[in-house]
Amino acid sequence: MGIQERIKEIELEMSRTQKNKATEYHLGLLKSRLAKLRSQLLEGDSAGKGGGGGDRDFEVVKYGDARVALVGFPSVGKSTFLSSITQTQSEAAAYEFTTLTCVPGILNYKGATIQILDLPGIIEGAAQGKGRGRQVIATARSADLILLMLDATKANTQAPLLERELESVGIRMNKRPPNVLFKPKKTGGIAFTATVPLTHMNEKLCYGILHEFKIHNADIVIREDITVDEFLDVVEGNRQYIRCLHVVNKIDAITIEEVDRLARLPNTTVISCNLNLNFERLLEVMWEYLELCRVYTRRRGAPPDFEDPLVLRKGAKVIDACRAIHRSLADPHNFRYALVWGLSAKHDPQRVGLQHDLDDEDVIQVIKK
Numbered sequence: 001m002g003i004q005e006r007i008k009e010i011e012l013e014m015s016r017t018q019k020n021k022a023t024e025y026h027l028g029l030l031k032s033r034l035a036k037l038r039s040q041l042l043e044g045d046s047a048g049k050g051g052g053g054g055d056r057d058f059e060v061v062k063y064g065d066a067r068v069a070l071v072g073f074p075s076v077g078k079s080t081f082l083s084s085i086t087q088t089q090s091e092a093a094a095y096e097f098t099t100l101t102c103v104p105g106i107l108n109y110k111g112a113t114i115q116i117l118d119l120p121g122i123i124e125g126a127a128q129g130k131g132r133g134r135q136v137i138a139t140a141r142s143a144d145l146i147l148l149m150l151d152a153t154k155a156n157t158q159a160p161l162l163e164r165e166l167e168s169v170g171i172r173m174n175k176r177p178p179n180v181l182f183k184p185k186k187t188g189g190i191a192f193t194a195t196v197p198l199t200h201m202n203e204k205l206c207y208g209i210l211h212e213f214k215i216h217n218a219d220i221v222i223r224e225d226i227t228v229d230e231f232l233d234v235v236e237g238n239r240q241y242i243r244c245l246h247v248v249n250k251i252d253a254i255t256i257e258e259v260d261r262l263a264r265l266p267n268t269t270v271i272s273c274n275l276n277l278n279f280e281r282l283l284e285v286m287w288e289y290l291e292l293c294r295v296y297t298r299r300r301g302a303p304p305d306f307e308d309p310l311v312l313r314k315g316a317k318v319i320d321a322c323r324a325i326h327r328s329l330a331d332p333h334n335f336r337y338a339l340v341w342g343l344s345a346k347h348d349p350q351r352v353g354l355q356h357d358l359d360d361e362d363v364i365q366v367i368k369k
């Protein structure tokens with residue numbers, strides 16, 4: 001029996017099993033078997049078996065400070081959107097599957113260079129290799145932000161279908177990794193600790209799942225009330241935690257009441273490419289979701305360079321800024337101290353070391369030895 005059939009079989013068994021205390025353990029084990037098979041499917045892809053291989057023209061080199069992927073059903077307006085916010089013209093048309101490959105564009109925003117990838121439309125079953133599904137999903141995995149583009153007239157059904165496709169290949173949207181320590185070892189058996197009461201899991205199920213994965217020695221410390229699925233995410237370890245924003249396009253085609261309702265959904269921004277509506281707002285939300293941090297450099301005796309900031313991740317320290325200027329600068333042999341002006345500074349300027357936390361729009365001057 002192939003992997004696909006075994007997946008189908010387990011899904012069927014799960015759907016037939018009633019959910020209650022008595023079946024909790026059994027369902028947990030089925031879930032772990034399912035997770036294992038799905039991972040095998042993914043690994044098969046990256047090894048070039050399955051539908052993933054032989055598509056060099058699909059791969060686009062990462063460029064700029066961050067990468068945003070446009071994912072959605074056919075004809076929701078992904079290409080129209082790319083052509084509206086970048087200089088790149090990606091062919092758009094009223095028929096499905098107009099776009100057949102990955103088309104990159106560049107957006108310059110607030111001093112940052114953001115790569116936007118227009119992708120072919122995906123349909124239900126994409127994760128199993130329908131259409132260009134696998135290549136699209138592999139590209140989505142490499143993004144810092146996924147824009148899940150939806151057609152306003154079908155948003156209610158499209159959103160959950162797309163989410164399921166992406167989740168089935170290990171993409172976790174707008175989630176943080178579970179607060180669990182998991183450390184496989186060579187010997188010593190399983191050491192299990194939960195620092196909080198567990199309401200969806202228990203120690204026995206944890207052992208059962210680890211047994212499924214042939215893990216017999218490991219330290220486990222569970223620090224939050226996780227679900228079985230979250231425990232599997234930790235054990236498998238190949239999940240991709242990515243920010244995701246739902247972009248509802250074509251709001252010109254629905255009633256104002258419906259626009260209002262959609263706009264209030266979590267992680268959602270509504271737009272119309274046809275009417276050029278709400279782009280400013282979308283860019284602001286995108287910026288927020290990318291969690292970037294701009295740091296302006298200044299040379300001794302010169303004003304700060306506000307044109308070309310260092311673009312770092314939120315939470316960046318002085319050491320990250322130094323590395324972005326030049327690798328050798330973060331070396332304690334070269335770095336003496338830095339002067340920092342801005343939100344992170346107690347006074348302007350503050351004299352700081354490599355571990356100082358920077359804030360968006362700080363100004364930095366590095367003093368070398």
Ligand SMILES: Nc1nc2c(ncn2[C@@H]2O[C@H](COP(=O)(O)OP(=O)(O)OP(=O)(O)O)[C@@H](O)[C@H]2O)c(=O)[nH]1
Pocket residue numbers: 072073074075076077078079080081091092093094095096097098099100119120121122249250251252253271272273274275
């Ligand atoms: N009413 C309306 N139509 C739009 C809007 N944006 C795009 N369209 C139309 O939707 C159709 C599909 O647009 P595309 O940009 O090709 O869609 P896509 O998602 O790239 O489609 P594929 O590449 O086939 O997956 C075109 O006829 C566009 O003119 C919009 O805001 N409102």
Ligand SMILES: [K+]
Pocket residue numbers: 074075076092093094095096097098099
């Ligand atoms: K289209």
Ligand SMILES: [Mg+2]
Pocket residue numbers: 078079080091092098099118119120121
């Ligand atoms: Mg397109």
